[in-house]
Amino acid sequence: MAEAAICAGCRAYFGYPITPQNEILEYMAARMPAVGGAFVQAESEVAAINMCYGASAAGVRTMTSSSSPGISLKMEGISYLAAADLPCVIINVARGGPGLGNIAPAQGDYFQATKGGGHGDYRMIVLGPATIAEAIEIVMLAFDLADKYRVPVMVLSDGMLGQMMEPIKLAEPVDPGLLPAKPWALTGASGRRPNAVTSYAMDPRDLNRINTKRQTRYRQIEEKEVRYRETETSDATIVVVAYGTVARIARTTVKMARSQGIKLGLVQPITLWPFPYAPLRALSNQVNTIITVEMSAGQMVEDVRLAVCDRAETPFYGELGGLVPTPKDILREVQRNVS
Amino acid sequence: MEQSFVLAGFGGQGVILAGKILAQAGADHGLQVTWLPSYGPEMRGGTANCTVVLSDEPIGSPVVDNPTVLVAMNLPSLDRFEKTVAKGGTILINSSLIARTAERNDLQVLNVPVNDIAVSLGNSHAANMVALGTVIKATGTIPLELIKSAMVKMLSHKDNAELVAVNQQALDAGYNAV
Amino acid sequence: MSVNADKMVRVFERPRSLTDAQFSYCPGCHHGLVTRIVAQTIDELGIQDRTVIVAPVGCAVTMYEWFRCDGIQAAHGRACAVATGIKRVNPNLIVFTYQGDGDLAAIGTAESIHAANRGENITVVFINNQIYGMTGGQMAPTTLVGQRTTSCPDGRNAQLAGYPIRFAEMIAQLDAPVYVTRQALYDQKRIMAASRAIKKAFQCQVEGKGYSLVEVLTNCPTNWRMSPAQSNSHLMDEVVRAFPLGDLVDRD
Numbered sequence: 001m002a003e004a005a006i007c008a009g010c011r012a013y014f015g016y017p018i019t020p021q022n023e024i025l026e027y028m029a030a031r032m033p034a035v036g037g038a039f040v041q042a043e044s045e046v047a048a049i050n051m052c053y054g055a056s057a058a059g060v061r062t063m064t065s066s067s068s069p070g071i072s073l074k075m076e077g078i079s080y081l082a083a084a085d086l087p088c089v090i091i092n093v094a095r096g097g098p099g100l101g102n103i104a105p106a107q108g109d110y111f112q113a114t115k116g117g118g119h120g121d122y123r124m125i126v127l128g129p130a131t132i133a134e135a136i137e138i139v140m141l142a143f144d145l146a147d148k149y150r151v152p153v154m155v156l157s158d159g160m161l162g163q164m165m166e167p168i169k170l171a172e173p174v175d176p177g178l179l180p181a182k183p184w185a186l187t188g189a190s191g192r193r194p195n196a197v198t199s200y201a202m203d204p205r206d207l208n209r210i211n212t213k214r215q216t217r218y219r220q221i222e223e224k225e226v227r228y229r230e231t232e233t234s235d236a237t238i239v240v241v242a243y244g245t246v247a248r249i250a251r252t253t254v255k256m257a258r259s260q261g262i263k264l265g266l267v268q269p270i271t272l273w274p275f276p277y278a279p280l281r282a283l284s285n286q287v288n289t290i291i292t293v294e295m296s297a298g299q300m301v302e303d304v305r306l307a308v309c310d311r312a313e314t315p316f317y318g319e320l321g322g323l324v325p326t327p328k329d330i331l332r333e334v335q336r337n338v339s
Numbered sequence: 340m341e342q343s344f345v346l347a348g349f350g351g352q353g354v355i356l357a358g359k360i361l362a363q364a365g366a367d368h369g370l371q372v373t374w375l376p377s378y379g380p381e382m383r384g385g386t387a388n389c390t391v392v393l394s395d396e397p398i399g400s401p402v403v404d405n406p407t408v409l410v411a412m413n414l415p416s417l418d419r420f421e422k423t424v425a426k427g428g429t430i431l432i433n434s435s436l437i438a439r440t441a442e443r444n445d446l447q448v449l450n451v452p453v454n455d456i457a458v459s460l461g462n463s464h465a466a467n468m469v470a471l472g473t474v475i476k477a478t479g480t481i482p483l484e485l486i487k488s489a490m491v492k493m494l495s496h497k498d499n500a501e502l503v504a505v506n507q508q509a510l511d512a513g514y515n516a517v
Numbered sequence: 518m519s520v521n522a523d524k525m526v527r528v529f530e531r532p533r534s535l536t537d538a539q540f541s542y543c544p545g546c547h548h549g550l551v552t553r554i555v556a557q558t559i560d561e562l563g564i565q566d567r568t569v570i571v572a573p574v575g576c577a578v579t580m581y582e583w584f585r586c587d588g589i590q591a592a593h594g595r596a597c598a599v600a601t602g603i604k605r606v607n608p609n610l611i612v613f614t615y616q617g618d619g620d621l622a623a624i625g626t627a628e629s630i631h632a633a634n635r636g637e638n639i640t641v642v643f644i645n646n647q648i649y650g651m652t653g654g655q656m657a658p659t660t661l662v663g664q665r666t667t668s669c670p671d672g673r674n675a676q677l678a679g680y681p682i683r684f685a686e687m688i689a690q691l692d693a694p695v696y697v698t699r700q701a702l703y704d705q706k707r708i709m710a711a712s713r714a715i716k717k718a719f720q721c722q723v724e725g726k727g728y729s730l731v732e733v734l735t736n737c738p739t740n741w742r743m744s745p746a747q748s749n750s751h752l753m754d755e756v757v758r759a760f761p762l763g764d765l766v767d768r769d
């Protein structure tokens with residue numbers, strides 16, 4: 001993922017050690033100087049995200065990474081990034097929580113990522129890769145979306161993706177010098193009017209206007225950037241919805257179920273915000289049951305239920321504390337709901 | 340065709356590295372591969388394990404309920420995973436350290452004294468390579484030469500020509516043990 | 518030689534304030550020594566039943582499980598703030614924090630300085646091992662210039678990452694602290710001196726005098742990739758040059 005960021009033209013990385021994402025920090029420590037980028041091991045996650053705020057304002061493709069407890073500390077900075085319309089990529093290699101929890105894979109940060117987390121009326125694009133190959137693509141995409149809409153983008157992965165190995169192919173590296181210019185960036189007011197990056201607007205009418213304009217952009221994102229993957233849904237009578245690692249595990253469950261004659265399909269949301277409400281709404285007219293599976297006590301399931309309403313049953317199956325469901329565990333839930 | 344391997348043993352028996360070499364060789368052979376180490380509380384109980392999946396199609400779950408191959412380097416690993424191995428699969432039992440054989444009779448069981456073989460080659464740390472050599476022969480998925488070159492690749496960051504040589508002998512010895 | 522059991526004198530035993538639980542530190546790590554010294558101090562001062570441990574996030578994260586004392590686990594870096602909260606609502610408790618250099622001198626800088634500046638009547642035991650132990654050996658604010666870690670693979674470059682921070686000296690600039698000292702454990706004499714310093718720091722609190730900090734230069738054989746013996750020589754030859762030993766404030 002770190003190399004994918006470099007490929008995408010990222011030339012500034014700021015981080016603070018936390019397991020299970022130290023590999024990104026350590027990789028960037030060696031690699032960033034080699035490509036002429038900036039690397040700082042900050043004194044805290046609060047400092048790291050604010051270094052991002054500065055580097056992004058200066059016009060450079062910028063990234064930070066952490067894991068759940070550290071992401072909590074970054075939330076203040078993310079609110080400021082969103083409010084100042086600054087692009088930035090934030091990788092969360094999520095772990096068991098709340099509090100210190102443990103370092104096993106978990107999906108308990110969905111609410112924090114998709115429903116705010118920091119203060120104020122803001123949104124952040126949230127992308128959930130299921131495999132390392134997807135993570136590579138998604139990191140590249142994250143930088144493009146962040147620049148295009150001037151928003152922070154989070155890649156919400158988990159410790160399993162962080163520990164796994166599988167072969168990958170990297171795309172052609174982007175030359176940061178050839179990226180579209182950022183006329184809003186702080187580059188020195190020579191021969192132009194000064195730029196100001198700020199989230200402060202004392203007059204309520206001003207803040208209202210600025211916020212409304214930003215909301216218009218959010219609506220565009222909702223219209224154009226929804227991404228998801230459907231597997232074997234066309235003739236399905238029952239569907240699993242899962243993202244990230246769980247989606248990948250469920251792909252095997254689909255094969256197992258099909259070999260037993262159960263017409264199981266899978267929907268994997270890739271953008272967790274904007275959430276793929278429409279395809280789920282459509283499916284809810286076709287199938288009887290839509291099971292949400294998460295490594296949490298049930299967070300994304302709230303969005304699934306918003307999409308489905310009462311057109312289909314929407315049971316939930318979750319593992320807590322960093323336990324990972326196996327393909328058979330998910331199959332058992334499917335069988336229970338078929339009979 | 341999909342094969343899944345669980346390699347399990349005490350921490351320090353080198354099962355994690357053996358799994359990495361298998362995965363690297365699988366990728367070099369043009370297969371899809373995943374390599375997943377055990378994590379969290381499992382690591383504490385004295386056993387380490389990793390799961391390697393090799394397939395000619397995109398791999399779904401890297402977490403496997405029923406592996407086709409189990410390499411059990413110690414008794415706790417055999418106790419824990421024996422029941423999970425798929426019917427018709429293979430279990431390699433490190434008979435140097437495990438006094439019993441498998442209870443299953445619906446699969447192939449190989450009792451190989453991998454530690455003793457490694458010791459006879461002069462390095463007990465090469466037991467993992469003996470085991471790897473044996474399962475490579477038994478499953479026939481990947482040519483031994485690719486395993487050897489993957490091993491060299493994996494160890495290239497250390498300057499240990501000696502270790503590489505012993506490991507090569509150990510792979511051969513394991514390969515020829517069945 | 519026959520031994521008469523009646524005449525044997527116990528000269529060494531496990532401090533009473535410790536449970537039977539095993540420390541989770543690596544073999545040869547000075548963390549174990551300091552933790553033991555703290556336990557001994559608690560025994561000697563007879564304060565086991567009113568001591569509250571504020572455990573950090575770091576290798577000592579489960580410290581509260583090893584003591585027959587109440588304990589709390591603070592968020593990374595926030596131990597001094599947590600200790601402040603406890604002490605302010607119940608001044609009869611003996612409250613100490615036990616923090617690594619990442620916890621105290623990086624992410625917890627603000628909390629650590631301001632608790633000292635307010636002169637909170639707490640004891641801070643500061644483990645300076647010049648590295649992030651628990652997370653696998655990244656650079657700490659105390660890492661020596663040129664020292665290699667996983668996040669400065671070519672050695673700490675002062676141009677990019679600054680210099681080792683001398684936290685005890687910073688704290689010593691403040692008016693409120695009562696006792697601030699830096700100790701080490703690389704030989705028997707040093708261990709005895711460090712034990713006395715830790716006892717004195719707790720005593721200050723027991724007597725209601727105010728804030729004290731004991732910085733202890735320690736090793737991390739695992740992440741320094743050294744044997745315990747090598748690590749002791751390294752402390753004695755290199756580390757003390759960047760971090761001079763001795764008392765910095767003594768208003769006792």
Ligand SMILES: Cc1ncc(C[n+]2csc(CCOP(=O)(O)OP(=O)(O)O)c2C)c(N)n1
Nearest residue numbers: 018574575576593617618619620649650651
């Ligand atoms: C907010 C937050 N960021 C990062 C971490 C990860 N983390 C755990 S321990 C630690 C630092 C350990 O180093 P130190 O404080 O020097 O103590 P030692 O382990 O060396 O005793 C870090 C960064 C965390 N738990 N929470």
Ligand code: SF4
Nearest residue numbers: 542543546576650737
């Ligand atoms: S990692 Fe280092 S500091 Fe932590 S217990 Fe081990 S030797 Fe001690």
